[in-house]
Amino acid sequence: MNTAEQYFQIPSPLHKIHLFNKEVWIKRDDLIHPFVSGNKLRKIFFHAKHAKEDNAQILVSYGGYYSNHLLALAAYGAIGGFQTKGFVKGERPKKINPILKLCMLYGMEIAYLTRGDFANQRQSFGKIGNQYFIPEGGASSLGAKGCQAIVEELPNSFDHIITPVGTGTTLSGILQSVEQKKWETEIHAISVVNDRLGIEKLVKSITTRQYTFYQKLGFQKLNTEELAVVKELVQKSGILLDPIYGAKAMNFLKDAITSGKFKNDETILYIHTGGKTGWFSEKMTNHLMKL
Numbered sequence: 001m002n003t004a005e006q007y008f009q010i011p012s013p014l015h016k017i018h019l020f021n022k023e024v025w026i027k028r029d030d031l032i033h034p035f036v037s038g039n040k041l042r043k044i045f046f047h048a049k050h051a052k053e054d055n056a057q058i059l060v061s062y063g064g065y066y067s068n069h070l071l072a073l074a075a076y077g078a079i080g081g082f083q084t085k086g087f088v089k090g091e092r093p094k095k096i097n098p099i100l101k102l103c104m105l106y107g108m109e110i111a112y113l114t115r116g117d118f119a120n121q122r123q124s125f126g127k128i129g130n131q132y133f134i135p136e137g138g139a140s141s142l143g144a145k146g147c148q149a150i151v152e153e154l155p156n157s158f159d160h161i162i163t164p165v166g167t168g169t170t171l172s173g174i175l176q177s178v179e180q181k182k183w184e185t186e187i188h189a190i191s192v193v194n195d196r197l198g199i200e201k202l203v204k205s206i207t208t209r210q211y212t213f214y215q216k217l218g219f220q221k222l223n224t225e226e227l228a229v230v231k232e233l234v235q236k237s238g239i240l241l242d243p244i245y246g247a248k249a250m251n252f253l254k255d256a257i258t259s260g261k262f263k264n265d266e267t268i269l270y271i272h273t274g275g276k277t278g279w280f281s282e283k284m285t286n287h288l289m290k291l
């Protein structure tokens, strides 16, 4: 991985734990870097590579007030020798939050866009002048290409892979790689957003590999079962999930195992897609306090 490789734990570790009475392997992309973590490095990597090849100096992208993606980009820029600019959805807040402050500490220039302008611009992509635009969340075929590495780094195939889904970019990369390897793995895609058509459209534009789609509604909401799963996992293994994606995908896995969905001898891999700073938004801190 590029000149910045010494800063990232790549390949990310693969940990085996005993969970819900079953052996479960966890791909620890959350350990890649404190902030360029989970699928964030994967989704930024090829955009940054193209930006460097095109001699762009400024990486530009989009996100919300508590965007993991913008923080990852800010840290990546400082490591990789880029200036960075982040467009944030909404008005300039009266008091800046720690995530945006960290972005600025890493050197990111922050600008605010009205919701309308944000919606129009958030998928900007490619080089304009000395700036290279990355769509919000790194969601694109280049982002998916980076996510292929999640599977390429595995030493062997698994019978089941479970991954959380937002835009479907990470899922697409996983599917592409599984297809190339001709694995028969069943991919369980746990969507936390209510946009099945949008996800399917993105995935189809990238790969025809099949997967099983599940919908876990309640974006940015945590129910008591999901909170209990987060607590159980962190107290048993020291592995902390993010509250928005991981909590729901792990809750799916618990239900699947306890309801006997998997055969005894089948191997299971869960993808930890990072995102722990998600706990620091106001909403999620309220949930954290209940744990």
Ligand SMILES: Cc1ncc(COP(=O)(O)O)c(C=O)c1O
Binding pocket: 038, 039, 068, 137, 139, 164, 165, 166, 167, 168, 169, 170, 171, 242, 245, 246, 273, 274, 275, 276
């Ligand atoms: C922690 C975490 N997990 C999973 C996802 C979903 O990834 P994707 O948008 O590639 O489906 C995201 C969103 O970027 C995320 O922040």
